[in-house]
Amino acid sequence: MTTKETVDLGEFQFESGETIPNLEIAYETYGDFTGDNAVLICHALTGSAHVARRPDAGTETAGQARAWWGDVVGPGKAIDTSEYFVVCANVPGSCYGTTGPSSTNPETGEPYGTDFPPVTIGDWTRAQRRLLDELGVGRIHAVVGGSVGGMNVLDWLRRFPDDVERAAGVATAARLDAQCLALDTIARRAITGDPNWNGGHYYGGPEPEEGLARARQIGHVMYLSKASMARKFGRRSAGREAVRDEPTDPAGAFFPYREVESYLDYQAEKFTDRFDANSYLYLTRAMDDFDLSAGYESDADALAAFEGELLLLSFTGDWHFTVEQAEAVAEAGRVADVDVAHHVVESDHGHDAFLVEPEKVGPPLSELLATGLEGRMISDTEPESDADESFAPVHTSLFSR
The missing domain is CATH 3.40.50.1820 (Alpha/Beta hydrolase fold, catalytic domain)
Structure with a gap:
């Protein structure tokens, strides 16, 4: 039941x-x-x-x-x-x-x-x-x-x-x-520094997806260990079939798009589809305060x-x-x-x-x-x-x- x-x-x-x-x-x-x-x-x-x-x-x-x-x-x-x-x-x-x-x-x-x-x-x-x-x-x-x-x-x-x-x-x-407090601070600053955050009153308009994506990527690095990241990704290129939407900067197109980058981008995209940026701010603050x-x-x-x-x-x-x-x-x-x-x-x-x-x-x-x-x-x-x-x-x- x-x-x-x-x-x-x-x-x-x-x-x-x-x-x-x-x-x-x-x-x-x-x-x-x-x-x-x-x-x-x-x-x-x-x-x-x-x-x-x-x-x-x-x-x-x-x-x-x-x-x-x-x-x-x-x-x-x-x-x-x-x-x-x-x-x-x-x-x-x-x-x-x-x-x-x-x-x-x-x-x-x-x-x-x-x-x-x-x-x-x-x-x-x-x-x-x-x-x-x-x-x-x-x-x-x-x-x-x-x-x-x-x-x-x-x-x-x-x-x-x-x-x-x-x-x-x-x-x-x-x-x-x-x-960990420092990393959580950076994650929250990524959200509040997103132009779409609008002081937390973004509902009904563009959402701070970029800021939330960066926050989640920081979180994922915290959740893994050096050994697990080496085993999962190493320094390998993600391959030609895995191409980011656009290079992070003009020079970025010259360098390989690595598996670890592809993983973080994928996790960020999934997370922004399902979670609220303000909730991430509130819940990480609750954790930090405990x-x-x-x-x-x-x-x-x-x-x-x-x-x-x-x-x-x-x-x-x-x-x-x-x-x-x-x-x-x-x-x-x-x-x-x-x-x-x-x-x-x-x-x-x-x-x-x-x-x-x-x-x-x-x-x-x-x-x-x-x-x-x-x-x-x-x-x-x-x-x-x-x-x-x-x-x-x-x-x-x-x-x-």
């Missing part, structure tokens, strides 16, 4: 203090609710509620051509929708059905544009809590999310610690580092009220959300006496690993939901001699059935 719905939560006050009269949340559910089997999945930056494949989805759902975690969530899969009641909600500020900058402001009859209130990850969490209330879900069996969705998970643990039994943060961190320790003395203090189990998954080739950052969250959990495990996956796919390697992501999530973390702190390999014994990389073989 699956549903695809939109619910009006009524008036909503954002953490900024600004209020909108109606917050509509687009969400999808999979499976049947039995009272104690709800699993909330938090999507990544430009994801939607369409987390799993649906028999009625056709070729496109919520602007996305395919389910973004369809190999992890579904009947008989790691997050088994024949056993769990899975809920995934599109976050406020997005453009996939939930109220955001492209939505109509009922007070003016025009799209909000940049008159939409600033959005935080805390706003996402509070909106999800209200949605679950509407669905009759109280305490949730687990909350799972990747990338900024993992930050959303951590926010659940500090904001509603009594409402969560188990949690998994995949390829995530307590906050972004300065390098700091687990905000309002607390430390990350450990922020997690101290959570009495459930927390699993962190990180990937060795991910420089966007690093292994070290995940371990810092795990260590904060240990200091706070949280039952926590850190599962390190050997991968050279970069940040995209949590999406493109379901065979490595699925098993630990399946075990977490079924049996919790018992025994998961033991590694099947010896840690490096200079490593802390409590941080032994845990390999997928431990989670094999």
Whole structure:
């Protein structure tokens, strides 16, 4: 049993203090609710509620051509929708059905544009809590999310610690580092520097597609690793059949159009067809602003009220959300006496690993939901001699059935 719905939560006050009269949340559910089997999945930056494949989805759902975690969530899969009641909600500020900058402001009859209130990850969490209330879900069996969705998970643990039994943060961190903040800044400047951006009020006219395209290209470079880019593209020419619309500059026609350029152009074109530039501004700012320790003395203090189990998954080739950052969250959990495990996956796919390697992501999530973390702190390999014994990389073989 699956549903695809939109619910009006009524008036909503954002953490900024600004209020909108109606917050509509687009969400999808999979499976049947039995009272104690709800699993909330938090999507990544430009994801939607369409987390799993649906028999009625056709070729496109919520602007996305395919389910973004369809190999992890579904009947008989790691997050088994024949056993769990899975809920995934599109976050406020997005453009996939939930109220955001492209939505109509009922007070003016025009799209909000940049008159939409600033959005935080805390706003996402509070909106999800209200949605679950509407669905009759109280305490949730687990909350799972990747990338900024993992930050959303951590926010659940500090904001509603009594409402969560188990949690998994995949390829995530307590906050972004300065390098990622800098790259996000450049991406946003690409959008706001586009002449068509018009202060965010471009609806009904030319859209800032060039700026959004450059922003997405920066994002894609962040999601890949050096090894994966070398393997995918190297320095190869894209070939004569792959010709860019026009050279970037007059001298550019003399030089080869490389495969890596062709890939970035293709990804940018696909993205500008499906996503809103203002939403990209709003959601990246929400991610950049998140700091687990905000309002607390430390990350450990922020997690101290959570009495459930927390699993962190990180990937060795991910420089966007690093292994070290995940371990810092795990260590904060240990200091706070949280039952926590850190599962390190050997991968050279970069940040995209949590999406493109379901065979490595699925098993630990399946075990977490079924049996919790018992025994998961033991590694099947010896840690490096200079490593802390409590941080032994845990390999997928431990989670094999």
